[in-house]
Amino acid sequence: MLSHLPILQVIVPLLAAPACLLLDRARAAWLFACMASLVSVAISGLLVFQVHQFGALSYSLGGWDAPWGIEYRIDLLSAYVLLIVSGIGALMMLAANTAIRTEVPSERQPLFYVLYMLCLAGLLGIVATGDIFNVFVFLEISSLATYALIAQGRDRRALWAAYQYLIVGTIGATFILIGIGFLYSLTGTLNMQDLANRLPALENSATAFTAFAFLMVGVCLKLALFPLHLWLPNAYAYAPSIVTAFLAATATKVAVYLLIRFHFSVFGVGFAASVLPLHSIFLVLGLVGVFVASLVAIQQPNVKRLFAYSSVAQIGYMIIGIGIGSATGLQATLLHLFNHALMKGALFLALAAVVFRFGSADIRHFAGLGQRMPWTMAIIVIGGLSLIGVPGTVGFISKWYLVLAALERDWWPLVIAVLLGSLLAVIYIWRLVEVAYFRKGEDEVCREAPLSLLIPTAILALANIYFGIDTRLPVYLSDSAAQMLFGGGP
Amino acid sequence: MLAGIYGLLSASFFVSMDAVDVAFTEAAVGAGVFPLLMLTALTVAGRYEQTAHRRPRAAFFLVLVTGALLILGTLDMPPFGSPDAPAHTHVAARYIQASPTEIGIPNMVTSVLADYRAFDTLGEVVVVFTAVVGVLILLTSGEQRQQSSPANAVETMRSHMILRVVSKMLIPLMLLFALYVQFHGEYGPGGGFQAGVIFAAAIILYAMLFGLAKAQAAIKPSILRLLAAFGVLLYGGVGVVSFLTGVNYLDYSRLAADPVAGRHIGILVIELGVGITVAAAMILIFYAFAGYATGRVEAE
Numbered sequence: 001m002l003s004h005l006p007i008l009q010v011i012v013p014l015l016a017a018p019a020c021l022l023l024d025r026a027r028a029a030w031l032f033a034c035m036a037s038l039v040s041v042a043i044s045g046l047l048v049f050q051v052h053q054f055g056a057l058s059y060s061l062g063g064w065d066a067p068w069g070i071e072y073r074i075d076l077l078s079a080y081v082l083l084i085v086s087g088i089g090a091l092m093m094l095a096a097n098t099a100i101r102t103e104v105p106s107e108r109q110p111l112f113y114v115l116y117m118l119c120l121a122g123l124l125g126i127v128a129t130g131d132i133f134n135v136f137v138f139l140e141i142s143s144l145a146t147y148a149l150i151a152q153g154r155d156r157r158a159l160w161a162a163y164q165y166l167i168v169g170t171i172g173a174t175f176i177l178i179g180i181g182f183l184y185s186l187t188g189t190l191n192m193q194d195l196a197n198r199l200p201a202l203e204n205s206a207t208a209f210t211a212f213a214f215l216m217v218g219v220c221l222k223l224a225l226f227p228l229h230l231w232l233p234n235a236y237a238y239a240p241s242i243v244t245a246f247l248a249a250t251a252t253k254v255a256v257y258l259l260i261r262f263h264f265s266v267f268g269v270g271f272a273a274s275v276l277p278l279h280s281i282f283l284v285l286g287l288v289g290v291f292v293a294s295l296v297a298i299q300q301p302n303v304k305r306l307f308a309y310s311s312v313a314q315i316g317y318m319i320i321g322i323g324i325g326s327a328t329g330l331q332a333t334l335l336h337l338f339n340h341a342l343m344k345g346a347l348f349l350a351l352a353a354v355v356f357r358f359g360s361a362d363i364r365h366f367a368g369l370g371q372r373m374p375w376t377m378a379i380i381v382i383g384g385l386s387l388i389g390v391p392g393t394v395g396f397i398s399k400w401y402l403v404l405a406a407l408e409r410d411w412w413p414l415v416i417a418v419l420l421g422s423l424l425a426v427i428y429i430w431r432l433v434e435v436a437y438f439r440k441g442e443d444e445v446c447r448e449a450p451l452s453l454l455i456p457t458a459i460l461a462l463a464n465i466y467f468g469i470d471t472r473l474p475v476y477l478s479d480s481a482a483q484m485l486f487g488g489g490p
Numbered sequence: 491m492l493a494g495i496y497g498l499l500s501a502s503f504f505v506s507m508d509a510v511d512v513a514f515t516e517a518a519v520g521a522g523v524f525p526l527l528m529l530t531a532l533t534v535a536g537r538y539e540q541t542a543h544r545r546p547r548a549a550f551f552l553v554l555v556t557g558a559l560l561i562l563g564t565l566d567m568p569p570f571g572s573p574d575a576p577a578h579t580h581v582a583a584r585y586i587q588a589s590p591t592e593i594g595i596p597n598m599v600t601s602v603l604a605d606y607r608a609f610d611t612l613g614e615v616v617v618v619f620t621a622v623v624g625v626l627i628l629l630t631s632g633e634q635r636q637q638s639s640p641a642n643a644v645e646t647m648r649s650h651m652i653l654r655v656v657s658k659m660l661i662p663l664m665l666l667f668a669l670y671v672q673f674h675g676e677y678g679p680g681g682g683f684q685a686g687v688i689f690a691a692a693i694i695l696y697a698m699l700f701g702l703a704k705a706q707a708a709i710k711p712s713i714l715r716l717l718a719a720f721g722v723l724l725y726g727g728v729g730v731v732s733f734l735t736g737v738n739y740l741d742y743s744r745l746a747a748d749p750v751a752g753r754h755i756g757i758l759v760i761e762l763g764v765g766i767t768v769a770a771a772m773i774l775i776f777y778a779f780a781g782y783a784t785g786r787v788e789a790e
Contacts, residue, residue: 007729007739014616015726018719021623061609063741067581070609111627118620125613137613141620148624178560185567188580198576210563 005050006059006072009043009082010128010138012036013089014121017114026109030097033113037090037120044082048477051079058130066130067191073130077481080334080474081127081257084341088249089120091345092242095456099242099352102359104152112152116246119145123254132180132266133190135258139176139222142254143169146247150239154359161234168221168231175218182211192266199267212271215262216278223255225319226289229312236308241352241361244304248311249345253337256318260330263322264485282323287417289316294424298431303354304361306428307347310387313421314340317402320414324405327486332401334478339386339394342467346460347383350376353449353457366432368441373448377436379461384429386464389422393468397475493528497521510679511599514671518687523772526694530779594750595676595757603681604757608740611760612725614683615767619722622771626715629778650699657699664692672765676757682764689765690772702780711777714770721767725760 016036020029051057056075060066074082096116104112122142126135147169151162184190186207187198202208217228224232236244263272272278290313297309314336321333351361353376358365370377386393399418406414448454467474497520504513568575585602593601603611668689675681697705728740735744742756743749 004733004739011726011729011739015723015730017616018619018722018726021719022716022723024715059738061739062605062607063738063743064606068584069606105630108627108630111623111630114623115620115627118616118623121616131610133607134610134613137610137617140617141613144617144620144624148620148627151628178563182563182567185575185577188576188578188582190581205566207563207566210559213559214563 002046002050004059005043005047006057006074006128007061009040009047009086010072010121010125012040012043013117013124017117017121020110020114020117024110026106026113027097029110029113030093033096033117034090034093036117037086037093040086040120040124041083041090044079044086047074048079048083050074051076067189067194070134071130071191071193072128073192074128075481076477076484077257077260077334078127080477080481081253081337082124084253084338085120085123085127085250088341088345089123089246091456091459092246092249092349095245095349095352095453096242098450098452099349099356100240102356103154103240103242108152112149115145115149116243118142119149119246120250123250126254127257130192131190132183132192132195136173136177136180139173142251143173146251149243149247150235152240152243153238154240155238157234158238161231161238165231165235168228172218172221175214175221179211179213179215179218182207182214186211192261195266196268199271203271208271209276212267212276216259219255219259219262223252223259224312224315226285226292226312226316229289229293229315232312233305233308236311237302237305241304241348241355244308245345245348245352248307248348249341252311252315253341256315256333256337260322260333260485264330269325269486279323279325282319283414286316286319286323287414289313289319290417290421291424294421294428298424298428301363302361303363303366303432304348304351306363306432307344307351310425310428311340311344313425314344314387317398317418317421320418321402321405324409324411324414326405326408327482328401328405328408330485331475331478331482332398332405334481335401335474336398338474338478339398339464339467342394342460342463343383343386346379346457346464347387349453349457349460350379350383353453356449356453357446363432363435366435367439368436370437372441372446375454375458376449379457380436381433382461382464384425384432386468388425388429391468392465394464396468397471491525494521494525497524511597511681511684514679514684515687518684518691522691523687523694523776527775527779530776530783533783534779592750593753593757595754597676597678599679600675600681600757600761604675604760605742605753608760611764612729612740615722615725615764618768618771619718622718622774625775625778629782654699657695661692661696664688664695668692668765668769672761673758675761676754682761683768685761686765686768686770687772689769690776693769693773694776697776697780702777702784706777709773711774714774714777717770718767718774721763721765721770723763724766725763728756728759728763 013036016033020033023029023032047057051074056073058066059072061070061072063069093116096113100109100112119142122138122140122145125138126142129135129138147162147166150165151159153161180190183195186202186205187195189195189198199208221228236248239247263269293309293312293316297306297313300306300309318333318336318340321329321336323329324332353373354365354369355361357373382393386395389395389399399422402418403415406418497516500520501513501517504510504516568577572578585598585606589598589601593605595601668685671680671688672682672685675685693705693709728742731745732739732741737744742753745752745755
């Protein structure tokens with residue numbers, strides 16, 4: 001069975017989804033979905049181990065070798081992202097039962113789990129595959145599921161947010177499809193490795209340039225790069241909290257993975273440099289994104305929205321890492337992928353606990369929260385410190401590598417900009433802390449969040465500290481993945 | 491209306507490009523089901539758009555840039571229909587040469603869809619499944635409203651004698667034709683997607699003429715939900731059986747003693763899974779929309 005692991009990674013959640021529909025009871029569906037997502041974590045752990053031991057794995061679906069059939073290809077980069085996505089997916093699933101109790105009507109809950117599993121399977125499928133058309137198919141699965149999940153928010157505005165995202169997401173997916181179509185007409189193949197072999201010969205072709213441009217814009221829409229981020233704050237603010245937590249920690253990460261995959265593995269580093277000043281564009285957009293989104297975040301009255309804008313800012317850091325254009329820069333991006341998933345997962349899950357008790361995440365509910373929900377608030381503080389980049393948390397590690405990468409190139413202004421960006425994060429986190437600990441709340445009776453929510457949140461918060469001190473696993477994985485991507489081809 | 495015409499035109503366009511299988515689907519979905527769903531959506535949402543007074547110049551500019559890029563992209567594309575184009579010489583060439591012996595069915599489109607790239611097709615089926623679950627979760631309240639008033643059979647077509655008689659004769663033929671398309675996909679244009687849509691179209695026609703309640707009494711939504719899930723599981727299950735026979739996922743070669751015969755069985759079963767899910771999904775989506783619309787009309 002071990003040789004089938006690459007496909008099992010995707011098939012388990014994919015087939016668990018219709019099985020959940022057959023069960024048709026919320027509790028049974030939840031238990032089943034939990035089991036399936038735990039299995040998929042186990043599989044991704046094994047995959048990381050296998051890839052580490054034996055190098056990249058290739059699995060030909062239907063027994064047809066690439067490029068005729070579809071190939072699943074797991075290298076260190078994909079194993080690393082698979083581990084992030086399935087790990088977060090399982091933790092959120094454990095908390096989902098409690099978190100959606102107050103937010104999703106009971107008759108919709110079985111369907112909610114079906115969509116959740118479909119979304120998870122879609123995201124895993126995008127990462128595992130080595131075939132660009134297959135990427136599109138799984139992108140559609142995860143996106144459709146995401147739109148429906150976002151629309152489940154209790155606020156009526158969730159529908160509008162989901163609709164906005166549907167339009168933007170569909171444009172993004174169409175752009176990606178157009179890019180794939182151009183590539184196929186040029187090369188006659190859909191396999192990523194085969195494309196990587198055939199594209200260098202076509203470096204001067206206008207069609208290849210157009211394909212590249214469409215793919216990049218399409219993926220950037222999905223990952224909410226700064227000027228294309230407008231769908232994200234509403235979607236995150238109005239979606240059910242558990243969905244926000246899941247998406248913030250996984251969906252944008254998968255989009256960043258896709259960007260790296262197309263940019264480095266399919267087209268090759270040289271291609272982009274020869275046709276476009278892509279790296280400078282990334283640097284500028286990333287920096288502007290960090291500052292604008294952080295400044296907007298400071299003014300938000302809704303805490304979910306605040307952290308949504310902060311996500312846009314954090315994506316800016318990841319893009320800066322790519323924009324630096326060196327192996328260290330890419331490593332900083334990959335590290336931040338992992339670390340940001342941990343911090344935003346913890347933060348949004350803690351917010352889910354707040355929403356569970358108060359019904360919304362408005363900042364006025366935070367008054368006196370330090371006394372009322374001490375654990376939840378402590379977790380928010382840990383997540384916030386991590387977001388700022390205080391030593392001893394994972395946030396520090398990502399910033400450290402980013403600054404290292406900038407120093408390698410002697411780009412002092414960039415170092416200063418990154419530090420200034422962290423200062424902005426201090427402002428919005430401090431605002432929250434001030435309200436929670438130094439302001440008296442109204443006399444509403446309120447207890448700590450239930451344990452079933454608190455435990456997964458606490459695990460994520462502890463992971464923030466653990467991986468901030470013992471950095472071996474993410475640093476090793478991201479370092480080897482970055483070296484591999486710069487060492488030409490996967 | 492325009493959407494329907496567009497669908498029909500694209501279908502004919504695909505026929506002229508010799509892509510009959512795609513044309514088939516496009517005719518059924520683009521010209522049939524899609525305008526119908528649009529109409530039901532319109533009855534719910536109202537006919538006129540709220541007019542906005544600002545002119546989105548920036549958007550217009552973006553559209554122009556995108557259009558220009560698309561044209562730029564075609565400049566270096568290999569000439570249309572050229573036999574030397576990479577799309578025809580690299581992977582496709584092997585499909586054309588080897589598929590008659592490897593898979594042994596005359597319709598090469600089916601052998602690519604259902605065997606060489608079967609996993610993509612599984613993905614597409616799951617997309618359809620995701621869409622129907624999404625529609626159901628959004629419109630569940632509408633479904634309940636519908637159930638609370640079972641007598642609302644809006645038989646608006648009672649007076650249309652000709653329509654009723656003609657369709658009564660047509661519907662069995664449509665169902666039969668759907669089954670033909672389903673099981674003939676290996677030999678001629680067709681397959682699970684097309685058959686599923688045709689089957690659903692027949693049921694939808696019935697629901698339109700004789701009322702939603704009668705259609706739902708004949709084919710219950712709860713059973714359709716089971717079927718939609720079952721189709722996906724059937725398709726995915728074939729892959730799991732492949733595991734058990736000791737080969738890779740969705741490799742049908744060991745389903746029978748002879749690999750070619752095994753592939754036949756595999757393709758038949760997965761096409762059946764596709765057909766079941768697509769038909770159930772289409773009917774369910776229609777039920778959900780129509781149920782929501784009639785619920786709204788009654789409430790007013």
